[in-house]
Amino acid sequence: MDLNQMTIAQLLDPKGFDCACGCHHDTMLRHAVIQSGALAQLPEIIHCLGARKPFIVCDRNTYRAAGQRVEAMIGEMQLPYTLYCFPTDQIIEPDEFAVGQAVFSYDPTCDLIVAVGGGVINDVCKILAKAVSRQTIIVGTAPSMDGFVSNSASMVWGGVKSTIYTPCPVAVIADIDIMRQAPMRMLQAGLGDMLAKYVSICEWRISNVVNGEYYCPQIAALMRSAVEKIVQAASGLAQRDPLAVQRVVEGLVLSGIAMSFARVSRPASGLEHYFSHIFDMYTLEHHTPGSLHGIQVGIGTVLTLGIYEKLICQRPDREKALAHARNFDHAGWEAQMRRMFGKTAENVIEIERKAGKNDVVKHAARLERILETWPQLVQIMREELPSQAFVRELLVSTGAPVTPAQIGIDRSEVRDALMASREIRDKYIASSLLWDLGVLDEYADALVAELA
Ligand SMILES: [Zn+2]
Numbered sequence: 001m002d003l004n005q006m007t008i009a010q011l012l013d014p015k016g017f018d019c020a021c022g023c024h025h026d027t028m029l030r031h032a033v034i035q036s037g038a039l040a041q042l043p044e045i046i047h048c049l050g051a052r053k054p055f056i057v058c059d060r061n062t063y064r065a066a067g068q069r070v071e072a073m074i075g076e077m078q079l080p081y082t083l084y085c086f087p088t089d090q091i092i093e094p095d096e097f098a099v100g101q102a103v104f105s106y107d108p109t110c111d112l113i114v115a116v117g118g119g120v121i122n123d124v125c126k127i128l129a130k131a132v133s134r135q136t137i138i139v140g141t142a143p144s145m146d147g148f149v150s151n152s153a154s155m156v157w158g159g160v161k162s163t164i165y166t167p168c169p170v171a172v173i174a175d176i177d178i179m180r181q182a183p184m185r186m187l188q189a190g191l192g193d194m195l196a197k198y199v200s201i202c203e204w205r206i207s208n209v210v211n212g213e214y215y216c217p218q219i220a221a222l223m224r225s226a227v228e229k230i231v232q233a234a235s236g237l238a239q240r241d242p243l244a245v246q247r248v249v250e251g252l253v254l255s256g257i258a259m260s261f262a263r264v265s266r267p268a269s270g271l272e273h274y275f276s277h278i279f280d281m282y283t284l285e286h287h288t289p290g291s292l293h294g295i296q297v298g299i300g301t302v303l304t305l306g307i308y309e310k311l312i313c314q315r316p317d318r319e320k321a322l323a324h325a326r327n328f329d330h331a332g333w334e335a336q337m338r339r340m341f342g343k344t345a346e347n348v349i350e351i352e353r354k355a356g357k358n359d360v361v362k363h364a365a366r367l368e369r370i371l372e373t374w375p376q377l378v379q380i381m382r383e384e385l386p387s388q389a390f391v392r393e394l395l396v397s398t399g400a401p402v403t404p405a406q407i408g409i410d411r412s413e414v415r416d417a418l419m420a421s422r423e424i425r426d427k428y429i430a431s432s433l434l435w436d437l438g439v440l441d442e443y444a445d446a447l448v449a450e451l452a
């Protein structure tokens with residue numbers, strides 16, 4: 001078995017795959033149509049799923065982009081349907097209010113949800129689908145992130161950015177003719193979300209070596225080749241070249257499949273995503289408008305690659321690392337978290353209470369492992385990561401922003417974000433490694449000095 005040699009259709013085999021990593025890999029996704037004119041296959045997929053009455057969800061923009069055609073096609077199938085269109089031209093907030101609007105409007109005689117849109121409509125429909133126990137088809141209108149076919153929704157719950165696990169959609173229809181007309185920021189965001197995979201695979205391998213965390217080489221290879229194809233086609237993105245858009249969409253769908261296969265987000269997210277999550281938390285705390293996930297992730301990837309370029313040359317110092325953990329100011333740390341995260345801080349502090357990653361005994365054990373395997377860790381970084389300049393130029397070639405200042409994030413916020421990135425989930429990433437080496441503060445200072 002070689003996942004990397006399979007087509008997307010082959011990867012969707014309902015039987016799944018017994019892998020040499022010891023896991024059985026499968027996904028709930030059954031249909032993925034990614035091509036020019038893909039929307040024409042909607043009736044066949046609805047028929048195949050045996051649905052009798054679809055519930056169509058869109059907003060005003062996505063109704064214009066694809067929703068009205070979806071409505072017409074379902075009408076032509078002589079199927080009854082109910083349509084709910086969010087009454088706004090803005091991007092909706094993925095929160096309780098949006099889910100409430102969808103639930104209040106839901107017609108319980110419907111037996112299938114057809115979500116027409118990008119990230120937010122998709123996330124809201126995943127929660128709706130879970131609440132009403134229905135299957136979902138995604139008709140994508142913008143290739144802005146890799147959550148199309150993942151088994152989680154990124155939602156704001158009680159003012160806090162949360163990941164909520166849901167069933168994965170059963171079908172995705174990505175019509176390249178529609179996708180390539182999406183706002184350019186969304187195309188750039190899709191690229192940003194895919195370039196992150198260089199880092200995520202690197203950090204997955206690092207944690208496998210340092211912590212013995214589960215890792216699957218087959219899934220990693222699948223992601224590498226998806227990123228490679230995108231990089232080759234990226235220069236056409238600014239001109240909305242259909243092949244470039246197709247490659248990005250395929251990569252985003254593959255990324256969702258890889259996360260389903262791994263049952264964790266490791267194949268698709270690392271430190272760069274934590275920068276983005278923390279930027280989102282600032283936005284929520286300060287009630288300011290945020291940027292698209294993939295745009296933030298692209299900037300996070302540039303920042304992260306700069307950090308790794310230094311880390312590759314780092315000489316670990318056992319005494320310094322031990323002293324740093326011994327002298328760590330736990331009360332000061334809690335105060336810092338409260339200053340940074342406001343009402344979210346208690347969740348962050350709770351994560352550390354459960355994980356105990358700042359515990360000196362646990363730290364010492366990890367440090368020994370790091371010192372022992374340092375040449376191997378450096379080798380992994382060299383194998384997996386492109387240069388910062390390469391990724392920056394790729395993003396610039398599409399017109400995407402590449403610095404935090406371009407999206408209104410100031411230097412002190414970037415410093416805080418790096419410091420806190422190891423706190424918001426119990427996941428071992430670059431900042432965890434830097435903390436273990438006792439150099440996280442130095443790296444945070446160097447990072448903001450470079451932004452000057
Ligand atoms: Zn595997």
Ligand SMILES: [Zn+2]
Nearest residue numbers: 145146193297
């Ligand atoms: Zn992402």
